[in-house]
Amino acid sequence: MSFERTQEKLKILADAAKYDVSCSSSGSNRSNATKGLGDATGMGICHSYTEDGRCVSLLKILLTNYCIFDCAYCVTRKSNDIKRAAFQVQEVVDLTINFYRRNYIEGLFLSSGIFKSADYTMERLVAVAKKLRLEENFNGYIHLKSIPGASDELMKEAGLYADRLSVNIEIPTKEGLKLLAPEKKREDFIKPMIKVKNEIIL
Ligand code: SF4
Structure with a gap:
C-alpha cells in the first residue's frame, strides 16, 4: 500500500469520524504554508477524557465509510454521494503504532460504517485492537464503537482488548428509528449496553 493511498484514506476516514462524538477538541484549517515548525491541520487527531480525568490525544478514524445502511441523518449513508475508502486491519495497526512512536497520539478511537454485516465489521474492529495488544504489545488507550447488531461474542471479545466500548443511540424511540433509520432496531x-454492563458486573 503506497504512502499516498494511505494518506488519502486517512483524509477521508478521519474526516468521516468527526461526526462520532468522543471529542473535546476542535480542529483548525491553518496549514503550515511557510514550512515552519508545527502544523495545526493534523488529520484525525482529537482528544478524549479517561476515567481518571486525564485528557488524552487519540487517532480518531473510521475503519470504513462504506455502509450498507441508509440512515437519513448520517453523512455515511449509502445513498450519499461521497468519496469512500476502507482501511485494512493492518493499516490501522501500523498507523496507530507509527503515530504513537512519533508522540502524536496516546491512543486510538475506532468506529466504522457497516460493510457487509454488523459482525463482519465488528470482527475487524476487534482484530485491530487484538493485534495492537497481542502482536504490538500496545498498552495505550483504545476506544471501540460497537456496531449495532454485532453478536454478544464479539462484544465480549472487544471488551478484552479495549479500554472503552461505546454504543451510539442516535434515535431514542422506535417511531423515530422507523422514520429515519428503518434498517436499525x-x-x-x-442489547450491547446490557451485555457490557453484565460483563462489567461479572
Ligand atoms: S449505520 Fe451508522 S454509519 Fe451507516 S448510515 Fe447508519 S449511522 Fe451512518
Whole structure:
C-alpha cells in the first residue's frame, strides 16, 4: 500500500469520524504554508477524557465509510454521494503504532460504517485492537464503537482488548428509528449496553 493511498484514506476516514462524538477538541484549517515548525491541520487527531480525568490525544478514524445502511441523518449513508475508502486491519495497526512512536497520539478511537454485516465489521474492529495488544504489545488507550447488531461474542471479545466500548443511540424511540433509520432496531443499541454492563458486573 503506497504512502499516498494511505494518506488519502486517512483524509477521508478521519474526516468521516468527526461526526462520532468522543471529542473535546476542535480542529483548525491553518496549514503550515511557510514550512515552519508545527502544523495545526493534523488529520484525525482529537482528544478524549479517561476515567481518571486525564485528557488524552487519540487517532480518531473510521475503519470504513462504506455502509450498507441508509440512515437519513448520517453523512455515511449509502445513498450519499461521497468519496469512500476502507482501511485494512493492518493499516490501522501500523498507523496507530507509527503515530504513537512519533508522540502524536496516546491512543486510538475506532468506529466504522457497516460493510457487509454488523459482525463482519465488528470482527475487524476487534482484530485491530487484538493485534495492537497481542502482536504490538500496545498498552495505550483504545476506544471501540460497537456496531449495532454485532453478536454478544464479539462484544465480549472487544471488551478484552479495549479500554472503552461505546454504543451510539442516535434515535431514542422506535417511531423515530422507523422514520429515519428503518434498517436499525432499538434492540441493536440496548442489547450491547446490557451485555457490557453484565460483563462489567461479572
Ligand atoms: S449505520 Fe451508522 S454509519 Fe451507516 S448510515 Fe447508519 S449511522 Fe451512518
